[in-house]
Amino acid sequence: MQCNIHNTSNTNDNLHKLAQCVFAVSTLPCAPTADWPTQAAEALSKLAPNAAFAVIIAHLNTESLRASTDASGVSSNPNHPATTNPFESRSTLEQLGSLNSKLHHSGLSKPLISNAQILLPKWYASDASNHWKSTQPQQTLVSYCPLINAGATQNSTQTQQLALICIATPNPNSADLLDHDMFSSVMSILNHKAAAMCNEQANNSICWLTQREQVILDQLILGCSVREIADSIDRSPHTVHDHVKSLHKKLGASSRGQLIANALGHKDQSKPSQLHSPQIDPELIRQTGASEFIEPHPESRVRAMRLNR
Numbered sequence: 001m002q003c004n005i006h007n008t009s010n011t012n013d014n015l016h017k018l019a020q021c022v023f024a025v026s027t028l029p030c031a032p033t034a035d036w037p038t039q040a041a042e043a044l045s046k047l048a049p050n051a052a053f054a055v056i057i058a059h060l061n062t063e064s065l066r067a068s069t070d071a072s073g074v075s076s077n078p079n080h081p082a083t084t085n086p087f088e089s090r091s092t093l094e095q096l097g098s099l100n101s102k103l104h105h106s107g108l109s110k111p112l113i114s115n116a117q118i119l120l121p122k123w124y125a126s127d128a129s130n131h132w133k134s135t136q137p138q139q140t141l142v143s144y145c146p147l148i149n150a151g152a153t154q155n156s157t158q159t160q161q162l163a164l165i166c167i168a169t170p171n172p173n174s175a176d177l178l179d180h181d182m183f184s185s186v187m188s189i190l191n192h193k194a195a196a197m198c199n200e201q202a203n204n205s206i207c208w209l210t211q212r213e214q215v216i217l218d219q220l221i222l223g224c225s226v227r228e229i230a231d232s233i234d235r236s237p238h239t240v241h242d243h244v245k246s247l248h249k250k251l252g253a254s255s256r257g258q259l260i261a262n263a264l265g266h267k268d269q270s271k272p273s274q275l276h277s278p279q280i281d282p283e284l285i286r287q288t289g290a291s292e293f294i295e296p297h298p299e300s301r302v303r304a305m306r307l308n309r
Contacts, residue, residue: 014179014182017046017047017048017182018047018182018185018186020046020047021043021044021046021182021186022186022189023046024042024043024044025040025043025044025186025189025190025193026189026193027043028040028043028190028193028197029197029263029264029265030193030196030197030262030263030264030265031197031209031214031217031251031262031263032197032198032206032207032208032209032250033208033209033214034071034208034209034211034214035073036057036071036073036197037055037056037057037071037072037073038055038073038074038086039073040055040073040166040190040193040194041053041054041055041073041074041075041166042073042075042076043190044075044166044168044186044190045075045076045077047178047179047182047183047186048168048170048176048178048179049077050077050079050080050170050171050174050176051075051080051168051169051170051171051176051178052074052075052077052080052081052082052083052132052168052169052171053074053075053166053167053168054072054074054075054082054089054093054132054166054167054168055072055073055074055165055166055190056069056071056072056093056096056164056165056166056167057069057070057071057072057147057162057163057164057165057194057206058070058096058162058163058164058165059160059161059162059163060099060108060160060161060162060163061159061160061161062159062161063159064098065098065099065100065101065103066097066098067097067098067099067163067165069093069096070162070206071206071208072090072093072094073090074086074089074090074093077171079171079173080131080171081172082131082132082169089131092128092129092131092132095123095126095128096120096123096165097120097122097123097126098122099120099144100114100119100120100121103144108146108161108163109146110146111143111144111145111146111187111188111191112143112144112145113141113142113143113144113183113184113187114141114142115137115138115139115140115141116129116132116133116137116141116142116167116169117137117138117140119142119144120142124137124140132167132169133169134169134170134172135172136177139169139170139178140167140168140169141167141168141169141180141183142165142166142168143164143165143166143168143183143184143187143191144163144164145163145164145165145187145194145195146161146162146163147162147163147164147195147198162198162206164190164191164194166187166190168183193265196265207249207250209247209250212233212243213243213246213247213250215233216229216233216240216243216244216247217247217259217263219232220244220247220256221260221263221264226240226241226244244256244259251263
């Protein structure tokens with residue numbers, strides 16, 4: 001009886017963490033702000049407060065599979081060696097190197113979750129990943145998801161692919177382990193959020209907002225007029241208008257209402273998403289017993305979730 005109570009308590013605790021994480025991810029901005037990766041990493045940390053999370057927007061060479069970091073962020077956990085120094089952590093993420101060549105066979109157009117030893121073998125074998133390594137290699141998880149032109153095929157002549165890469169590792173000083181299925185289910189939501197943030201911009205690039213544009217966008221969302229914004233930031237209305245025009249271009253909006261709707265994530269849903277549901281790498285399934293497929297939406301029932309039964 002005591003064991004059942006303990007298991008029920010663990011289950012409720014995990015469900016609470018999952019709910020907090022889903023809410024945090026779902027409320028991420030859909031505007032490409034410079035701190036978006038950091039906000040995303042903080043949202044993921046709700047899933048396992050003692051763990052370390054990194055979120056990376058990278059350009060992937062589809063021939064060499066070499067990943068070049070465009071922007072990155074880490075969760076703020078001072079008790080984890082990987083995130084004690086956020087600046088140093090982001091520096092190590094600049095050295096991701098190449099993804100496993102097996103992606104040439106499975107295709108780059110589908111999201112995939114595996115462990116770092118399998119998906120980022122060169123980075124995991126280097127000193128750059130020392131603080132991200134776990135005593136159990138299969139516990140350092142990596143999620144890969146294509147963002148721009150997600151529906152591209154292997155026969156595409158495109159040589160650059162914009163991708164979302166997330167890394168998660170438990171605290172070496174804690175007995176808590178990462179639940180692979182919970183991580184995977186949350187990543188399916190984050191993948192869609194990141195794709196919305198990218199806005200399917202051309203040339204496989206993200207037009208990141210400047211700090212000034214971010215301030216102006218925040219005030220537009222609050223309902224402030226151009227003149228009110230100009231007064232608050234001590235700039236002329238003409239200058240603010242120029243920033244607003246830039247925001248329209250970067251967020252793919254043709255009106256003020258559409259600009260705010262896009263920034264809040266209320267984009268046109270008439271076009272079905274090209275993103276596939278994330279698939280856990282078969283090797284990770286073999287090693288950990290994780291479930292094979294994860295539902296793509298937060299409302300969906302998460303299948304085969306292992307909640308310390």
